[in-house]
Amino acid sequence: MDFEFLSPVDASVLEEISNYNVHSLKDKVKIHSLEHGLPDLEGVKIAIVGVRENRLAEDHEDEYLNFNKLRSSFYGLFPGNWHLNIADLGDIVKGESVEDSYFALQTLVLALLKKNIIPLILGGSQDLIYAQYRAYDRYEQMVNIVNIDSRFDLGDADKPITNRSYIGKAVVNEPYNLFNYSNVGYQTYFNSQDEIELMERLFFDAYRLGEVSNNLKVIEPVMRGANIVGLDLGAINAAAIGGNYRSPNGFDGKEICALARYAGISDKVSSMGIYEYHSNYPEAGNMLCAQIIWYFIEGVNYRTNENTKAAKQDFIKYLVPIEDEILVFFKSPISGRWWIEIPFVSNSNNKLKRHTLLPCSQEDYLEACNQVIPERWYKTKRKNEI
Known part of the structure; x- marks a missing residue:
């Protein structure tokens, strides 16, 4: 693979993790570095990639988005009893336009899918899930999306795409690949009655936050039917993740990690996106994001391959x-x-x-x-x- 739009993991991160325990993840992951270039993907099962694109976020801040603190937290963790190989491909930097960023992500996801590698995307604004979804166009198959989010993000398909309005685009734009959309953890006061009724008319699935929190197991079959999983970090309550623009209500750390494991253990899930990350997360927020990644990988490791x-x-x-x-x-x-x-x-x-x-x-x-x-x-x- 030779993708010029991929930038290596920041040297400051590599320097910081060089002092971590030799048994930690920093020595178990093939990392894209300036010195060694892109890693060989032979035998790799999961490829992590950051996307520094957030220009279409409705609450966009003119920040230099990076995942340095998140990576530092992740590489300090110890792997489970895993039997799979992981690569960190670095980041897709902002293109000249948002469409350029979309094209780069779509191209990368497609290339990884062809190699039977699961892309684990770190975003940026959640409209990026549209590019993640469009990577499946070449497969000429119907696609199921599961989105862990406090909002449906259907939006008005006639208006420009944003991080609150991208599912509508997936519904109306050709090719028509979207078979089912499932929202996990919606909070009624964040969604208009029009959107709630539209979810019903389209026969899409929606699970309220309280329903899921009371019985997480109800989501296991939902995840098992998904091809694409998206996670809006705004679905996590502010006490667990910190940062601005977060709701006091939402999933706690234990619940969101359990959902990530359900996503990983599903034989059908072939790509996962973790979106709406902010560089100003406190240390605990970055550690929670790192543990979400850890639990997704843990789930993939224990797949039973029953989808054959x-x-x-x-x-x-x-x-x-x-x-x-x-x-x-x-x-x-x-x-x-x-x-x-x-x-x-x-x-x-x-x-x-x-x-x-x-x-x-x-x-x-x-x-x-x-x-x-x-x-x-x-x-x-x-x-x-x-």
Whole structure:
């Protein structure tokens, strides 16, 4: 790989971490440096990259965005019992225009996906998730986005894109790759009733902060169906992360790390973006960001690779008659996780071109046995047919 838009990790960071414990992450990650250049990506599973772009943030500050403090915190951590290789590719610097930054990120994400490497993006304003999503255009497949955010960020698709208005662009702009959008942790007072109603009309999924905090496990199947995961650091409460423009309500440190691990352990998640980072975070905020990265990597390390044809052949099949339907459930004998089949209708204009397994929970199966149709199954089936 030879990408001239990538700048190496700052020399001051390399100097600081040189004194860290020899068993820490600073000696376990292949780091892009000025001296050695870009690392060899052979055998690498996760590639970290910063994107210093925040010009479309509605609360934009004219700051020199960098991830030096975050990297210093991350490289001081110790790895788990990991069996994967990690690279830090440095940063994409601001282009002459925001479109240039988008193009660079899209190009890099596509190149990494082709190598089966998971891009772990550190941003910048969250409109960057649009470029992350557009990297999937070449694959000609429907894409699911899960966004951990206090706001839906649908916005007005007819207006210019911002960090509060980018999902609408993904919905209306060709090519039409977006199949499902799930918001995790929305807070009602940050979202207009128009947007809440639009989420319903589009059959998108939304989970309130209180609902998720009361039962984090409800999000595991949601993450298992995602291709792209985005995290707005503004979804974390101010007490946990500090900094300006943060809400007193939001996920705490333990909850956000658990969600990051769910994202990592999903076999389908092929890129992750952590957005709305600010250089002025206090030490505790940078440490929390570092631990979020750590937990995502921890999840990837423990993937069971059940999203393969060979693995699915061993699934246990359950048929549940309900109303005019027969719901088909599958259970993995290895992990104990559940899926439900989305039927392919031969005479319909299906968005999904074959029978598809939708991740679900054992509770969904038990409710179906009590003649209650799972809401996510219904929404997915409707989206597939319209």
